[in-house]
Amino acid sequence: MTLDTIVIGGGVSGLATAYHLKKRGHQVAVLERQARLGGNAISEHRDGFLMEHGPSTMNALVPAANEISTELAIDDRRCDLGDGIQNRYLVSNGALSGISIGALGFLRSNYLSPLARLRILAELFWPHGSPGEDETVLSFCTRRFGKEFAERVMDPMVAGIYGGGRAADLSVSAIFPMLVALEAKYGSVTLGIMHRRREGGKMPGSRLFSWQGGIATLAQTLARSLGDSIHTGATVRRITPDGAGFAVDLGSAGSLQGKSIVVATQAHVAAQLLPGVDDQAAAAAEQIAAPPLAVVFLGFARSAVEHPLDGLGFLTAAAEGRNILGAQFCSTMFPGRAPKGHVALSAYIGGARSPELARLPSADLIDLARDEFKDLVGARGEPVMAQVRHWPIGLPQYRPGHKRLIAELDTTHERQPGLFLSGNYFAGPSVATCLSVAQKTALAVQGHLENGQGITRQTQGGGHIHHQNGP
Numbered sequence: 117m118t119l120d121t122i123v124i125g126g127g128v129s130g131l132a133t134a135y136h137l138k139k140r141g142h143q144v145a146v147l148e149r150q151a152r153l154g155g156n157a158i159s160e161h162r163d164g165f166l167m168e169h170g171p172s173t174m175n176a177l178v179p180a181a182n183e184i185s186t187e188l189a190i191d192d193r194r195c196d197l198g199d200g201i202q203n204r205y206l207v208s209n210g211a212l213s214g215i216s217i218g219a220l221g222f223l224r225s226n227y228l229s230p231l232a233r234l235r236i237l238a239e240l241f242w243p244h245g246s247p248g249e250d251e252t253v254l255s256f257c258t259r260r261f262g263k264e265f266a267e268r269v270m271d272p273m274v275a276g277i278y279g280g281g282r283a284a285d286l287s288v289s290a291i292f293p294m295l296v297a298l299e300a301k302y303g304s305v306t307l308g309i310m311h312r313r314r315e316g317g318k319m320p321g322s323r324l325f326s327w328q329g330g331i332a333t334l335a336q337t338l339a340r341s342l343g344d345s346i347h348t349g350a351t352v353r354r355i356t357p358d359g360a361g362f363a364v365d366l367g368s369a370g371s372l373q374g375k376s377i378v379v380a381t382q383a384h385v386a387a388q389l390l391p392g393v394d395d396q397a398a399a400a401a402e403q404i405a406a407p408p409l410a411v412v413f414l415g416f417a418r419s420a421v422e423h424p425l426d427g428l429g430f431l432t433a434a435a436e437g438r439n440i441l442g443a444q445f446c447s448t449m450f451p452g453r454a455p456k457g458h459v460a461l462s463a464y465i466g467g468a469r470s471p472e473l474a475r476l477p478s479a480d481l482i483d484l485a486r487d488e489f490k491d492l493v494g495a496r497g498e499p500v501m502a503q504v505r506h507w508p509i510g511l512p513q514y515r516p517g518h519k520r521l522i523a524e525l526d527t528t529h530e531r532q533p534g535l536f537l538s539g540n541y542f543a544g545p546s547v548a549t550c551l552s553v554a555q556k557t558a559l560a561v562q563g564h565l566e567n568g569q570g571i572t573r574q575t576q577g578g579g580h581i582h583h584q585n586g587p
């Protein structure tokens with residue numbers, strides 16, 4: 117039998133694409149290599165703790181995130197950020213510096229030098245300068261807001277969103293297109309923001325939520341709605357075009373035929389599956405790096421931690437020379453993350469800043485995180501819970517030239533009708549953005565199935581500034 121669509125990859129991107137297609141009456145199969153669905157989204161319950169080994173937050177300002185929660189009838193299990201969040205923290209000279217949440221937080225705090233704060237204000241009048249071809253975030257922010265802001269605020273923020281990515285390596289137009297557009301239109305980002313606010317225009321941002329059972333609730337509910345369309349333990353070895361569509365080789369498990377294919381894997385897997393099918397897309401996918409990352413979850417008795425933990429967590433600028441990129445105060449963020457009388461913390465280690473650390477054995481990573489937490493939040497004694505998740509392939513890095521790569525990947529179906537790609541390397545790594553791309557992918561696949569033509573899918577330009585700690 118030839119299926120309408122075969123979706124390769126049972127992470128959020130693959131599950132959501134398949135969900136939208138099945139909802140519209142198409143016959144789909146989702147093939148997932150692992151026994152477990154959800155890809156990066158792993159929420160583990162143990163001894164009263166709820167550990168997020170991958171994503172921990174959803175951005176409610178991306179419509180696709182709310183829509184799917186409502187459609188799947190899991191709104192009653194949603195939880196918003198806890199009331200205990202008063203500050204954002206950055207490490208400054210070896211200690212946490214609390215910066216009040218709100219637009220003027222950085223101007224009011226001593227985290228930046230008085231000169232750096234004046235330089236931020238001067239952005240309003242600062243001449244345009246000469247942006248390079250595809251400028252990096254570091255170059256853009258240094259040019260507009262000064263070196264100190266770029267290195268001590270933007271670099272750690274980018275590391276938090278892009279799995280330890282460095283502002284010096286990432287393309288500002290790929291990840292913060294709005295900043296570039298505001299400078300181009302108004303000559304100043306600050307002036308642009310003021311204009312947009314006055315006109316009632318929305319700025320990208322984030323409002324974070326999760327579900328009581330963690331982010332895996334989304335994958336589990338999507339999987340339930342897909343029922344017997346899901347096949348776990350099914351590793352796709354090869355895709356071959358045939359007359360009516362494509363054949364998918366599952367090794368000793370046989371093969372499947374589909375009129376269309378959605379490759380919803382990580383970019384490096386797309387790069388392995390596409391040669392011979394679409395060499396141009398394979399070459400583009402191969403250029404997307406995803407440095408390794410490790411997440412260390414530690415649970416302590418409340419009395420063992422001195423700090424009030426009254427924030428989302430903290431970020432560290434590279435110049436601070438810490439071993440961790442940042443941390444989340446998980447039990448402050450959402451309810452039910454730690455048993456009564458306990459707190460939960462997660463440390464993010466590695467990324468492009470220090471990939472070698474992400475590869476350390478679990479015991480070393482736990483020691484490293486404990487030392488950092490002892491130093492920064494006064495966490496003493498033995499943790500009652502310690503878990504490590506290694507991500508040998510972390511998050512895709514949107515480096516200069518990324519938009520050109522995406523233009524090639526977005527048009528795969530024009531060169532190979534019926535072949536589509538979806539995932540976290542198109543419009544942003546957040547789960548919410550993956551859901552948005554999945555919606556668009558499903559529409560394009562539907563166009564192909566119904567008219568024999570893929571609707572041109574535009575995934576670019578949806579970058580969301582996502583103020584979260586941790587990647």
Ligand SMILES: Cc1cc2nc3c(=O)[nH]c(=O)nc-3n(C[C@H](O)[C@H](O)[C@H](O)COP(=O)(O)OP(=O)(O)OC[C@H]3O[C@@H](n4cnc5c(N)ncnc54)[C@H](O)[C@@H]3O)c2cc1C
Nearest residue numbers: 125127128129149155156170171172173352540546547587
């Ligand atoms: C540590 C960490 C923290 C994060 N924090 C956040 C956060 O707080 N908020 C947020 O919004 N986002 C966060 N993200 C990003 C977000 O989780 C991911 O970008 C998103 O989940 C990616 O989903 P995906 O389905 O595109 O890819 P994946 O989750 O990588 O899924 C791809 C799937 O394809 C499968 N696969 C691969 N090869 C094959 C094959 N040959 N055959 C069959 N199946 C195959 C894989 O097993 C996998 O299940 C975080 C990510 C990480 C790693």
